[in-house]
Amino acid sequence: MEKPLLLVHRRKLIVGSTVLAVSALLALFPDTVSRLIGMSSWSVELVGVIIFVVLLYWLAHGLKCPGCGVNLFWYGLGHAKSGNWLDWLLKQSACPKCGYRATDESVRHVDQRT
């Protein structure tokens, strides 16, 4: 059976997009969050923005094709239909650019490296 290309990144993607959504909420609604957790709204907003930027950077650099190095995160954002890029990313079994496929061997290889 064919493995999804980003099998080893699946947890990273799910955790990343969840935290991304939370940090976006912090940045967009600092007043609401600051009332809930008792922090000043500017520090909530700052924390939200910092997490958002760091995470976006992390996702963008951690999701490269092992074959050709194309950034699958940006590729997914640009090419997935109706903005459903997370679903698109998780369903790719081969690199859309070079056709690289994740085999058992390459998945193990990536596992050892990380």
Ligand SMILES: [Zn+2]
């Ligand atoms: Zn590739």
